[in-house]
Amino acid sequence: MAVNAVLKQQMADLGLTQEELAARMNAALLDITGRPGDVSDRTVRNLISGATRRPIGRTRKALEAVFRCSLKDLGFACPSTTAPPEGPVERRQFITAGTAIALTSAAPAFSVPRRVGASDIERLHRRFADVVANDHRHGGQLAIEHKAAALADEALSLQASGHASQRVRKQVYASAAAFRSSAMWAAIDGRRFEDATRHMRVAQQLAEMAGDPYIKFRIWSHAGTMYRHMGRPADAAAANDVARKLNITRQDPMFASLGLARQGAIHGAAGDGTAARRAFDQSQDAMLRAYPQAQRPVWMNAFYDQAELDSLALSAFLALGDFERAEAHGHRCLAALRPHMHRSKAIATTRVARAQLEQGDVETAIASAMSVPADASIRHPRVVGMLHTFGRRLETIAPGAALAHTWNQYARDTWRQTA
Structure with a gap:
């Protein structure tokens, strides 16, 4: 060969x-x-x-x-054929x-190729905004992952469909990378880590071709979160460090804040309480220094704020066993969440329930867990897993109690809908 x-x-x-x-x-x-x-x-x-x-x-x-x-x-060699040569007229008729x-x-x-221009980029940006909005409403769904990956391929097809300036071509690559990073995040959220890793590799390549530091930050920051959920804190810290070392974290304190908050969550998963508290304090300081009206990508504006910082702190302190501090951050998060953050609300509520349970406040914990919307409690993989863990901890903390029976009956009735 x-x-x-x-x-x-x-x-x-x-x-x-x-x-x-x-x-x-x-x-x-x-x-x-x-x-x-x-x-x-x-x-x-x-x-x-x-x-x-x-x-x-x-x-x-x-x-x-x-x-x-x-x-x-x-x-390549042209496919073989036994047909006689055709003249131009006969070929057209055939x-x-x-x-x-x-x-x-x-x-x-x-x-003749058409010109790929600003209107094409605007259309890609609108479709990306729709993907981000669907993720915040539903999160983790296979349909979101597949849609985002298909849109990445559609963006790449523009590169073969016409001429474009270098600037526009880089924007097309950046859009494709953004769609792939959304596919990656949907897979992470759905606990499909092998698929997430595959999306990550493609997204990283496209981001390099685009030369866009904002999408590079998103991809590497997602990678840090992915490894944290996979129980690989060393890899998580290394990936998140790549994001934190990009110039945009020095240019805009809001990106520095997000990088530090995710680093705090990684420290929490690794069991390092001192490093986690320091990271969250630094993240809070950076957020207070950030200019509210600065131009930022749509994905950043759509999710990162005080509520998300507190959500990451809730996760970290729950992992560290500091349940009182975790619950406090959880209530701050829920109070500040924007209305469209349905997935984030379900996750934060489930974590608050767990923090309350671990402090012995069983009745309040069960009420919190039962307030998680049924749609999330049976369809969002991360929420489903956390609620199952909540049920197991309830059996350990309050075995045989009437309140435990109430939760078990509620859980059976709810999860029966998935059968």
């Missing part, structure tokens, strides 16, 4: 990894056929290695659409009569 050096060079010219080329080919197939593609990085490896010498069908269409040239120009769909599908790869 001879390595396809031409294809390797074409990929290098566009700065594409094998995984990124697979994503672009799938986006092209979705655009051409209306159905998602199933190209994998293994498919691309076979194309590069020479294991696949004559790509046909959907693979051929996708390659020609992405690179805007023929298979021959990509170093296509018109028998393969109109194929002509329509292939046309975008060879037609």
Whole structure:
């Protein structure tokens, strides 16, 4: 097998990894056929290695659409055929009569490209805002993850659909990275860590191509949260440090505040109370220094505020066993949460219930747990897991009590809806 050096060079010219080329080919197939593609990085490896010498069908269409040239120009042998050569007139008649769909599908790869401009970027920004809003309402859902990943591929398909200035091209890459980071977050929230890791790797590559420090911050900060939830505090701290060392944390104290608050949560998970308290004090100071009207990305404005800082502190002190301090931060969080933060409210309420239970206030704890909206308590993976833990701790703290029976009956009635 001879390595396809031409294809390797074409990929290098566009700065594409094998995984990124697979994503672009799938986006092209979705655009051409209306159905998602199933190209994998293994498919691309076979194309590069020479294991696949004559790509046909959907693979051929996708390659020609992405690179805007023929298979021959990509170093492949053209698919063999026993048909005699056709003249231009006969070929046009054949296509018109028998393969109109194929002509329509292939046309975008060879037609005069359009100009990708500001209106396309604005459309991507609007769709990203919708993804962020859905995440705050529902959180962790597989549908959100898949939608965000599909929108990332759609953004990348713009790169193959027309000409763009370097500035616009970087904005397209930044939008694709933002969508992928949302897919990553939905997977983290849904406890699908393998999928989250896959989204993270693609998002990091796209962010580098975009050169956008804001989306780099989001991705690395999410990575720190992911590793914290996976029980890997050392990796979590290392990833979060990448975000904290970006220049934007020096330019805007609000980003510094978020980085420090997430670092505090990581210290809490690692059992370092002194470091956690110091991080949250520094985070609070940075937030007070931040200019409220500064221009920030939509994802930052949509979620980070005093309520989120207190939510992270609630998580940290709950992990440290400082239940009184955790409950105090929890009440501050719930009092300050904006109305659209449904997912955050359910998580904070569940954690407050746990903090109350650990302090022996069983009746209040059960009332808090039962106030979690039923939708979240049966559909949000993180909330479901925390409520199951709450039930187990209740059995340990107040075994056989009437209040424990009340909770168990409520839980059975609620979770029966998932059956």
